[in-house]
Amino acid sequence: MEQTVKQFRKRNAILSCLRCTHVHPSAEDLHRMLQAEHPDISLATVYRNLSLFKRQGLIRSLGAVDGIERFDADTSPHVHFICTGCGRVLDLPQLTPPQSLEAEAEGCSGCRITGCQLTFTGVCLSCQQQNQEELT
């Protein structure tokens, strides 16, 4: 007899799914990833819950890449790289964001600072290789 543990709440599934990936997906990406387990999940539900999580501070938005918002369940301060070729977003966990600047920023501006985002842009390895091939 199978367990009667049914997972009715799709909300948890959305958060889990985001927490299990490192691709910094868009809402549509997540919707696609979730469909295996929840074939009837609605795109609106994904959007709705993502903004809820954002408000709750459970996740972060990385802003839009090519006009599409990307999300990250890792809310700890870390550095990102965005490839201008393919739109891939990578974590750069080796680097530490310059926390010293935060106090300095508050001091010189009078603004109360609650967040910091350091993002590099450029061309990722696989796009570099692809560009190379195209020249041949």
Place this chain on the structure above:
Amino acid sequence: MEQTVKQFRKRNAILSCLRCTHVHPSAEDLHRMLQAEHPDISLATVYRNLSLFKRQGLIRSLGAVDGIERFDADTSPHVHFICTGCGRVLDLPQLTPPQSLEAEAEGCSGCRITGCQLTFTGVCLSCQQQNQEELT
């Protein structure tokens, strides 16, 4: 007799306008600002030329604030602050972005890095005051 120097090209006006402001305007903001001098300028022209300037590297996009893209004619590396209350974007010219990290980032990721964006978020002075008043 008035000078016969007519400024037919609106393109230059758009770039000049962006260069003369520090508010990091949106396309619509610019369109509004330009209407004094060019009452018949089209919003499509503003958008069209902004993406041209971006491609040419004459201006930078700061990404979207509240779903609306914001632009900056200052392409030199500098730090931004975005107010989550009013959406205002401020320069923090006192701070220098950590250029040392860029080489480190290339080293550890293999990505070719072409740009860097350091952005703080929080509450600006005038929004802090307004919040204060609301409590009274």
Place this chain on the structure above:
DNA sequence: AAGAGAATGAGAATGATTCTTATTTTTATA
């Protein structure tokens, strides 16, 4: 002055995101 090519205006098209509403699921209460 005429023709070719670039720039523009106006409005339609696009597409990501949000909203609405009817339905389903969950929780609270008896």
Place this chain on the structure above:
DNA sequence: TATAAAAATAAGAATCATTCTCATTCTCTT
């Protein structure tokens, strides 16, 4: 356990920033 109230969801419509289309207007060259 039944039942009512509250929360969550699906589906599709609505919104709105941005891009596209195409007819017209400018600009430059000859």
